[in-house]
Amino acid sequence: MKISLSTKLFQIMIALVAVAVILFAGAGIFQVYRFAGIMGETNREQNAVIMDTMSESMEEVAADSYRKYVVAEAKLLDGEFWTMRHDLEVLARQVQEILEHPARYTPVDVPRPSLENAGKLTVQLIYSDRADQTDRELNEQIGRVGTLGSTILEIVGGSDTLLDCMVSLPGGATVIVDRTPEAKIGPNGEYLPLNAWRRPWYAGAATHGEPYFSPVNRDNYHNTYEVMAGVPVYVNGELAAVCGSSIQMNSLEGIVSDAQLGENSHTCLINETGGIIYSSWTDGELGMPDGGLKSLRESSNAELVALVNEALTGKTGFSRLLLNGEETYIAYAPLPTVGWAQLLTVSREELNQTALLLTRQTDEVMQESMEALRLNQIDTNIRTVLAALLLLALAAFASKLFANRLVRPIKRMTQQVSEMQGDDVTFHVDDILRTGDEIEVLACSIEEMDAKLHRYIRENSAMTAEKERISTELSLATRIQSDMMPSVFPKFTGAEEFSIDALMHPAKEVGGDFYDFFRIDDDHLALVTADVSGKGVGAALFMMISKTLLKNEAMHGKAPVEVLREVNAQLSESNKEGMFVTVWLGILDLSTLKLSYADAGHEKLLLCHEGKWRYIEKPRRSAALAMLPPDMLELMPTPPFAEGELQLSPGDALLQYTDGVTEATNAQSELFGEERLLDTLNRAPSNEPTELLPYLRGEIDAFVQDAEQFDDITMLGVRLKKQSEHTGNETGEETQK
Amino acid sequence: MESIVVPAKTDYLDQVTEFVDERLETRDCPASTQMQVELAVEEIFVNIASYAYDSADGEAEVRCEVLEEPLRVVIRFLDHGKPYDPLARAEADTSKEGLLSRVGGLGIHLVKKTMDDVQYAYEDGKNILTIQKRL
Amino acid sequence: MNVKLIKKGNVGEVLLDGRIDAKVTPELEQYFQKIAEQFDKVVLDFDGVPYISSAGLRALRNLYVTMSRKGGSFSVRNVRKDVMDVFNVTGFGMLLNLGM
Known part of the structure; x- marks a missing residue:
């Protein structure tokens, strides 16, 4: 026997199983890689989408908070001006009351500025250079206004931002309260005049007949910027006085600069003509020049100009534009009292930083998960290969076993057949041969055949004996016949x-x-x-x-x-x-x-x-x-x-x-x-x-x-x-x- | 063994002859042997058609097989008509009438003289006539 | 089965063409009867006959008997080998003295 049936069966089964296992394992591993690839791609895509979305929403959120900030700060700032106006209006009414009913009020003495009061908050009387200092009516008016002295002291004293507060009479006298009486005295000790009617706040109030904020002007004396406001007082339809006050911008700066958020965000306060009153930018398109106010309306940045115009219309808003060549977000809110606007700028980067942070974190998580996936995938593949090997081993074992089982009856039959001699019925279908399949059928056939063989041999022997008998008889017949013929x-x-x-x-x-x-x-x-x-x-x-x-x-x-x-x-x-x-x-x-x-x-x-x-x-x-x-x-x-x-x-x-x-x-x-x-x-x-x-x-x-x-x-x-x-x-x- | 069944009428003789011829032709049978076999088939079939069922209808089965060693054709005719042994000759009746009235005399004579073996049997209600001819 | 009759005085020659088996015999027998009445001598030409069965022989035999009875004669010619064998086995050959 060249190759036993058992071996052949085994080989066939193993081959089949091996092919199947390899196919499945191969397919499995291939799938895992494909999946990983898809996953990776999906991750990256998702990441990008998340980044975009997040950055957008982060932008939104940040933008929103910035907007809120600027609105809040503008309100805060505006509050200051409103308070100023309000105080002036209240004062104006009081002045009006006094000037309408002079008999009710006894004049008090209002002192002239004195060096002794330098730095102290004092009430002072200053004449304009046209005023008739001896005019009795004028001095009575002054005296009566002077009764408001404590009121005015309170106004200035109770404010962090007001520089001064005064009541100016058309006759050419001003009752002022401030902290710098020494500024009213000239180098020679003479009293310096104050020509209020020339001042914008006075002139503006007088012209408009209502509270008027003067544009920011430079205080030559203090080398600062200040804003003044004036409220007119009318008695019997004629201008009787103008109350005025001034705020120094420096003190506002504190508020404004408080509004700053982060390194890359800046604030900027612009006046009604688009001029920068204050800016935390030290340079650039919104930077404050040393020399004076810069009007943004003259900026070469068209978008900026547009935004400024928008802001000065009293709207609250938010815009994205290129500032100094960088993508910048600018939020703006109005200061309705003075007709100004506050700008809050923040670079895209700043805005995105938060977003970036978050996305970076998300990305890290993604990376981690991908890494985990990759490891998992390798793991799976290893497991697949191991499983395949195990399966093969099992299959080999099972195949061998099965092959042997299958072949056993054949071996048994072979053994029995070799013992068949024909002289007796020796082939029996024993239990090994009762396999319930074609082998059993074959065994039964062989059993039948053995019986037939035995029978035939018996018959054959009988027949041979018979033939011999016939042959003998025929020989006899031959002899008889030949005897019959005459010799x-x-x-x-x-x-x-x-x-x-x-x-x-x-x-x-x-x-x-x-x-x-x-x-x-x-x-x-x-x-x-x-x-x-x-x-x-x-x-x-x-x-x-x-x-x-x-x-x-x-x-x-x-x-x-x-x-x-x-x-x-x-x-x-x-x-x-x-x-x-x-x-x-x-x-x-x-x-x-x-x-x-x-x-x-x-x-x-x-x-x-x-x-x-x-x-x-x-x-x-x-x-x-x-x-x-x-x-x-x-x-x-x-x-x-x-x-x-x-x-x-x-x-x-x-x-x-x-x-x-x-x-x-x-x-x-x-x-x-x-x-x-x-x-x-x-x-x-x-x-x-x-x-x-x-x-x-x-x-x-x-x-x-x-x-x-x-x-x-x-x-x-x-x-x-x-x-x-x-x-x-x-x-x-x-x-x- | 291949076989055909046809009504026992002379109209079907051609079919029966064809059936047998087909089997003979596969074996290169000499023409005169084939003719003798055809003749025997005709004689026997016509006999059955004429006399087996009298006037009633009936069927005849014809089986044909070519066997080896020696090369020979074996044809078997079966009918379930009245029992009749064509080989038997009435022994006693040697009168002229007897001789002339015996049906199929010449035919069966031809069959017996040209075929190598002719056997008759009656089994299961059927007449079975078997002829053999060496090819 | 075709027949062609050639009259030669009182001799009737019938040229037969085709197999003479049980199917054609009834017709043929009738034909032979007519021929037998017509002629004193009948000659059958078997050149075109490849096959004959006992039915045909019976027809021939009847014709023979008829002719014998009226004192006429009946013979055959151009018999093919296979038909001749049949004649011999049945003794027809001898009946008609068909050569040695």
């Missing part, structure tokens, strides 16, 4: 007028040919050769019947053709098998040497006259005995048997035979044939039957060689002795009847 010796020897020899060699154990010769009476010799259709036992039996019938009829002394006719009728009667027999019957008159003969479908007679053999042609075609159907015979006037007569001479010889002679075939399928027969006879050394027949037989054998004998071979030879050959006749033994 030459003891019957006809020596002292006869003729010599006879005959032979019949059957093709099988028993034959269908026969010959016969017998004396009908002392004078007549009957000669018969016949060939029954077929061979074997059937032919032999028919032959026996025919032979008997022929002899019977011949013995009645009938003419040959009569004999044939009669035998034909009898044979035709009960011939179920349809056998027939060709016959040549000759009756030799020993005294006249006349031969009369009849032929029923048989071979031509051979005659040797004066040493030369020749065929005696048949007078007509003839039919074999029992050949024709009765209804045909009916129609024929006479049965179709040929008859003839021959006159013989002493020394003549006759030969009759059956077609086994002429139809003897050699290995080249050549027939012996009539010509060759004639030829052979004419070459024969002798026509003495006892020599001629064996010679002829020998020639036939030589011709046929190893080829099988198909048909029975029969020969009958007769020779009429010459006078000279008669032995023992002289003494007259011949005619004793």
